[in-house]
Amino acid sequence: MFLRLLTSAVTLVLCSTALGQTPLASPAVPPTISYVRDIQPILTEKCVACHACNDAACQLNLGSAEGATRGASKVPVYKGDRTTAIEPTRIFYDASGPDQWHRKGFYSVLDAQGSQAALMTRMLELGHSTPLTPNAKLPKEIVLGLNRNNVCPAPGEFDAYAKKHPKEGMPLAVTGLTDKQYQTVQAWLAQGAPVDQNAIKPSPVEAAQIAEWEALLNRPGSSEALVGRWLYEHLFLAHAYFDNGVPGHFFQWVRSRTPSGQPIDLIATRRPDDDPGTTFFYRLMPVQGVIVHKTHITYPMGKQKLARVKELFYSGNWRATSLPGYGPRSRANPFQTFEAIPAVARYQFMLDNAEYFVRTFIRGPVCRGQIATDVIRDSFWAMFQEPAHDRYITDAAYRGEATPLLAMPGQIDNVGSILTLWHNYRDKRNEYVKLRQETYADMPPPSWATLWAGNDNALLTIFRHFDSASVTKGLIGEVPQTMWLFDFPLLERTYYQLAVNFDVYGNVSHQAQTRLYFDLIRNGAEVNFLRLMPDDARASILSDWYQNSGKLKMWLDYQKIDTSTPTGMILDPVDPKRDFALKLIERAGTLNASPDPINRCTGAYCSRPNIAQEFQFAEQALSRLTSRPAAGLAVIKQLPEASMLRIEGSDGKREMYSMLRNRSHTNVAFMLGEAYRLQPGLDTLTIYPGVLSSYPNFMFNIPTGDVEAFVEAMEHSKTQASFDTIVERWGVRRSNPQFWQYFHDIGEYIHETNPVEAGVLDMNRYENL
Template sequence: MLSACQDSKPLLFDNNPTPTPADLPAPAGHQISFAKEVQPIIETKCLSCHSCFDAPCQLKLESAESLLRGASQEPVYSSARTTEMKPTRLGIDELTVAGWRKRGFYSVLQSDREHAQSLLKNMITLGKQYPFPPNSKLPDSIKTGFARKNQCVSEEEFPGYAHDHPFEGMPFGTSGLTDREYSLLAGWLNQGAAVTDEPVTLTRDEEQTIRTWETLFNRDDKRGRLVARWLYEHLFLAYLYFPEAGDEPRFFELLRSSTPSGEAIIPVATVSPNSDPGGPFFYRLRPISGTIVHKRRISYPLDQMKLRRISELFFSEDWPVGDLPGYDYTERSNPFVTFAAIPARARYQFMLDEAEYFVRTFIHGPVCRGQIATDVIRDHFWTLFQSPESDLFITADTYRRQAIPLLGIPGQDDDLLDAGENWLRYLKRHNDYLALRQQHYVAQQPQGASLAHIWNGDGHNENALLTIFRHHNSASVVRGLAGAVPQTIWLMDYPLLEQTYYQLVVNFNVFGNVAHQVLTRLYFDLIRNGSEQNFVRLLPAGQRKTILNDWYQDLGKLKFGIVYEDIDDRSPSAERFVTENPKLELASHMLERFQSINTLSHDPLNRCEQGNCSRIDQPHWIQQADRALSGIAAQPAASLPGISLLPEVTFVRVQHGQNERTVYTLLRDRAHSNVAFMLGEELRYQPEKDRVTVYPGITGSYPNFMFDVPAAQVGEFVAKLSKAGKIKDFEQIVETWGIRRTHPQFWEILHDITAWQKQQQPLQAGIFDINRYENF
């Protein structure tokens, strides 16, 4: 609600130096219900910008608690913070409005001055007085996306802000509130802005299920306590739900509380889930309140099957436990030391069972804005997992004992002066581990790596094959091998999967300083390289270095032997190759071998073969749209110039008749000579090699733009997009089918796409974030 760009000059339209404000609808006079009349407006018109840690001015509007907390002038995201920021997590770090006021948060609902309007009333009034022409492009002086620098003005500063920025009221840079919506909000604010938070009433089945799980998590025996700690550190971020509770299950979070089951939860407010709790605690399940937003929704099921699986994996065999680990530096930086007593097979298999969840935690979450991690990865790649039976960390005791001390991860010590020394120490350990790994794998697998060593999901689990898409400073994960064969492919074993999870989720602190952020980014670079080198072992000896040189072009190749461990280009591969393109040949073998668990085994839109470019199980009109859109899939921008004008994530709603529609996501896969460096991404960008993946559905939480295209016009839309070599050509497409921020149906179409996903993927749907929506 308080977001705006900093620009010292007033915005003018039509060369009018004094904009004329529009007449305001009268505030509603009846007694207004927050739950029935106000909250739906906040959900549809405000929450798309104000949720998660990247909410402008920390004004989160997901729940009554967040609305009452208000706003802050201290940003969560800062790439130059030299000291750690005190966390500001709702429901954890402060539990009262008074506590947040002491932390510098100020109300947006009430004014401190007599007869003055609240900040929220002023902002929505400004937005209503100066609307934009329907479907108009915002002036260049109004910045959107990451180009915008938020102004977190106080109530006293608002008059000056309104004078300088008359067209930057709220909702910011969109078609805004309807007359009815404004009238209700203004009336509610005039009436004192009472906020009601209806208490959560659990069903008897939910209460019983919670007791069952809390009993498991709070066992008194050493094995139970150690397993519970490991499970908590792996599930603390999840939107937990009980599948047996009904069609629309409630979501819960797992947290540590100073109070036992049956009593009110008092959270243990530590920076990370593996920080010292400072005293006795209990694991508790708490309902997640507020509206579900897409970018934070990472669901995980807790049912009877999962309960049996945990018992089978962790408690069916008797394994010894000595003294329980504490929470010191070593135990936080090296989970392989902390949980060494738990059988490695149990830990790895538990993660494999829900691999999509774990990859989503460090790709999709946990902090909503992730360029620290995303500039380390390609825009499109596949991820596979080594089978537990072929993972020497699981099967070879001597190797595991030698490897464990080398697997610690940096970032726990965020002293700026020690950052360089810390990095060199962890880098040496990492490369010592890779040398040890290579030595043992060559000895144990003399015939070389094989596709038989890749986890096949036990023949039925679709978590085994994942595709990751990067969208500049965010990313998303889908099941299956989506899109054309990517440039790079990851093969993760247990150490790599666990290291990644702890580096980017458990140990990552969004409130940390620059040393913490830099060390996190540098080590994830090593993890990516290790995953790629694991995959390259499947390729023919003598050709691996050439292939890696293509992935690490220019200065990237210089990091081998200096930062990265040199590739093993001598030991054999167990796979056989007959073509001159072994990577493509191997990918073809993978698609064939894992077809039964690949949710996108054919992906005809991006891997169209012999004219079969549509999904045969879809209605005829969708098949026609598939075939048309497949014309821009997997083609380089050099031959399809319109690709270079698309943003990272574009939703395309295709309508058929009055009541039928489907949704596609156009994902622009930006090409780079390498992703091996923290800075200078623009210098490594290769725009002529950009491609588009056409995803049949929704992926990405931050749409950059939307098109609304009648089914009969999809072919024309694709044809014009393919030939749009100039900005004016693209603008004509936007004028015809584009949904600008100011489009009269902007909000309706955005939320209809959410509704469509709720029908198709009810456990993933949530309100999308438009902070990065482009101004075309």
């Protein structure tokens, strides 16, 4: 957060002074201030919500001592029009210590500059002198949001910054530090900002399991080395945790020059499938710093998981006779690179952990995903093809014919070659789709047995919020407009294109190729699903997904769909897609991890049965707002995409709900011009218990006794003035004196209900309603 202040940034600064309060006469500050004990907790509470990940203003990351001492940079991570890739600046990865980071262009925010105090000191002072009016809407001159221009003043540029942005010190547009916190941080800075370290180390129980996993991935032999590489490339984003591990301890796979038992000497490559350049070993490194929800993609690595990996990959009589290289060709086509490993093992491993893999490329750890998310709908369900019904798995001849067509673009980032590369890969993909159609036409018609039903990863719901997205097990919300069906070639390509090979530091050519190919991936998942529909209904369903300009895209870039091969599904011909969805819900049973009576109320009771009666009444009332188009519920047009409802019971207990605005589009087939394809009159709301976004846009705090009044006010609100009245009564504005208490209570709710997933949420997108 400190950078938010530090900058005029696109992110929101969260570190600050107490708004409207004057310094206490007597600062109760300990004479010896510890960074670990005294400073990091303040930064975690007030700053990390904006200053973490790639979208931290001026790259100031305040989730660790490493980030605080690294400082700030004027080079933005997100710059979609750059013609040349920039050097990666991943914390704990691409450099270590202030000197190395400063050689990469970062400058200190903690060090005094001659007679001038540290930059952080002055930013705090600027913010402390211009407090916000409690509970009021922010002044118009304070620009917020992702389109805010980053201004990253170096220490010598602060005076000019303060003159031009007098109300944009620390905090930027949010209630700030308490007086005691402010005095503690300022005293620490005045003492020279000494930093002590408290690095996470594995417990004995964790260390024993780490040793087993490292021994497995580093086994000698060509076959073992190939499996180790495949597993590493599929788990490098994971925050892994172990049976009986220490709560809050997570570990990340890296490549090291040193073997197990020695300190890790990390090899930092741009991509996990780049050439390491030397002998290396796969190692598990503790995740350091504060856990933030948006980068926290968890993966269990206990004894059962270890046994499953051995069963899938280390049994049978297959052998690799040689090892592939690490060049662009190997990166472009993992199907060729790993063809020696049985395809059924690869696919089954991904199915076992489908939620994790879909999270890596839909939610992702890059922290600003518009390059990918503007190609998907705001709400849809995802399913997976049963391996026994996946021709790529079962037919070696077909697999051999299909594999060369599954290469993906993005390895060559020559700006002048964008269109040529795109056309080449588009044509290969369409040739593959044609081959797939012809091959599957000879198979028995698809039925319910076509869908994988191995565990509760089998059914997933994706919600997209402009430039971020979430993935949740189960079927949430009203029946969506589109559904996706992944087979192995599609799931693996999506993962490699958007996770393994995507470079957030890349240039415009790389990012454009990635985005264009993801459009083909989405289309492939939709077409796979269409095969379940009656053959005479497919064209009309597809036409609904690609309205207006989407028709042009279908003609230009997509292979024609199969409208003649029958389905084995028996569905209502009037609306087969909806009938399929309702039957899917009915058949899913325990596979549906997210029963949803609020949004899909089918009787008199629209609430969960296992909660207190006052919350049942609240859910019953909230259900009136769901699954209604904005044409009949005008308030939807006033709402941001991801709001949180904190419903407080009479005994002080509370439930937390996500209220998501699902924007309707004529199509999502183009990289630019999304605003021209919106259909605001068809937008709807989904309200669901829990936290379905890492980036809350706003929050309402509503006593259970007020829920009926809140719902009625929402139902009758048709103007900005009437919506402002709702915000005034129940909204939690950034200027609310209790803002941080309410904001962090969202994270506390995650900690209580699913502690492994808990992390500090991001407030860069919190709006000024």
